[in-house]
Amino acid sequence: MPKHIGIAAVSPEGSAFCYRLIGRRASEITRPDHRPLVSLHNRPFSTYVEALNAGDWEGIAEMLADSATSLRDAGADFCVLPDNVAHHALPMAEANSPIPWLSMIDLVAHAIEENGCSTVGLVGTRFVMSGSTYQTALGLKGIHLLVPDEAHMEEIDRIIFREAIYGRVREESQAVVREAVEDLSRRGCDSLILGCSEANLIMGDATRLLPAIDPVELLAEEAINFALAGASESVSDTG
Numbered sequence: 001m002p003k004h005i006g007i008a009a010v011s012p013e014g015s016a017f018c019y020r021l022i023g024r025r026a027s028e029i030t031r032p033d034h035r036p037l038v039s040l041h042n043r044p045f046s047t048y049v050e051a052l053n054a055g056d057w058e059g060i061a062e063m064l065a066d067s068a069t070s071l072r073d074a075g076a077d078f079c080v081l082p083d084n085v086a087h088h089a090l091p092m093a094e095a096n097s098p099i100p101w102l103s104m105i106d107l108v109a110h111a112i113e114e115n116g117c118s119t120v121g122l123v124g125t126r127f128v129m130s131g132s133t134y135q136t137a138l139g140l141k142g143i144h145l146l147v148p149d150e151a152h153m154e155e156i157d158r159i160i161f162r163e164a165i166y167g168r169v170r171e172e173s174q175a176v177v178r179e180a181v182e183d184l185s186r187r188g189c190d191s192l193i194l195g196c197s198e199a200n201l202i203m204g205d206a207t208r209l210l211p212a213i214d215p216v217e218l219l220a221e222e223a224i225n226f227a228l229a230g231a232s233e234s235v236s237d238t239g
Contacts, residue, residue, distance in 0.1 A: 002036035003227040006076030006099065008067040009042035010083035013167050014197020014216065018082035021220035029228075036227035039074040041067040045165070052085060052127070061092035068097040078102065080223050082216045084128045084195045102226060107218040108193060109137040117191045119144045121184035121210060123177065123202075124195025126157040134193060146189055152180035156202070164198035174204030181206040 005022060009015035019040060026035045043063050051059040064086060068079050079101045081090060087105050094101055112120055120138065122129055122145055129147040138145050148156060159173040181192060181203075192210040194203065199214060 002034055003077035003229070004037045004039065004075045005223050005227050006068070006071030006074070006079045007038065007040040008064055008071065008079050008081045009040050010045065010048050010081070010086045011165055011197055012042070012045055013165055013201065014082050015040065015042065017197060017200060018080065018216050018220055021217060022223055025220060025224045029224075034228065036224070037075065039071055039076050041070040041074070043067070048086065049161075057089045058092065060086055060089040061096075064089060064093035065096040068093065068099055068101070072098045078226060080104070080219050082197050082219055084124050084133060084197060084215065088127070088131065088133050102219060102222055104215045104219040105134060105137050107222055108134065108213060108215050109141055109143070111213060111218055112138065112143055112191065112193075113141050115191065115211075117143065119146060119188050119190055120213075121146050121148075121181065121187075121189035121192045122195050123148065123156055123180060123184075123192065123199070125160050126153055128195045129153050129156075134195065146184055146187055148180040148183065152176065152183065156180060159202055160196050160198060164196070164201045167201070169198075169201045169204075171204070174202060174206070177202050178204060178206040178209070181209050185209050 007015060007018060022038055029035050048060060071079055076099060078099050081087060081101065090101060120143055122134055135145055155176045159169060163169045163173055189210055192212050194212055194214045197216050
């Protein structure tokens with residue numbers, strides 16, 4: 001039997017996107033009894049935003065560990081976290097988690113290394129762009145990471161928290177993101193990390209400028225692979 005997938009939800013839009021991706025991938029599996037169960041647990045997104053604004057990473061870790069416990073109680077065998085910012089607290093959450101987690105950040109670093117990319121751009125919230133969420137994992141592999149300039153960084157952060165998390169992004173805002181990606185391309189980036197789980201809303205046609213790496217897509221695919229690891233049917237046996 002496949003393992004039961006648990007999704008620890010932070011941003012509603014990003015978590016719903018991850019759930020849809022997992023559901024679509026699971027529906028492609030030929031045998032119905034090998035399609036994994038999926039459970040999702042959330043706290044109000046505002047509680048995460050309040051903790052983030054206060055720099056309370058221990059509080060974020062406690063909320064993630066609480067989600068893991070609730071997901072374990074619902075039958076989940078492991079957790080995924082489709083949120084870039086909250087991954088900063090994941091090592092602390094894992095210490096008090098009753099079930100294992102898949103690391104989205106490690107999946108991205110491995111994919112970039114496999115693709116042979118040397119200079120990678122990153123768009124996301126201000127914390128993700130200016131923090132160590134991706135910088136450490138990529139730096140250890142010798143991959144150079146570039147982020148937008150200060151003005152674009154501020155605007156992208158505003159677009160995410162004022163528009164994207166509510167499921168709507170204006171065309172003018174997508175144009176700002178496109179400008180930032182164009183600049184990253186001019187500065188020598190050979191690929192782009194979509195470092196917010198609402199990237200499908202903010203990017204518009206900017207993904208045409210550079211090969212895009214979507215962490216949530218990688219996470220959803222790996223969740224299916226991990227869920228099927230103990231099943232007799234291989235991941236490739238799809239309809």
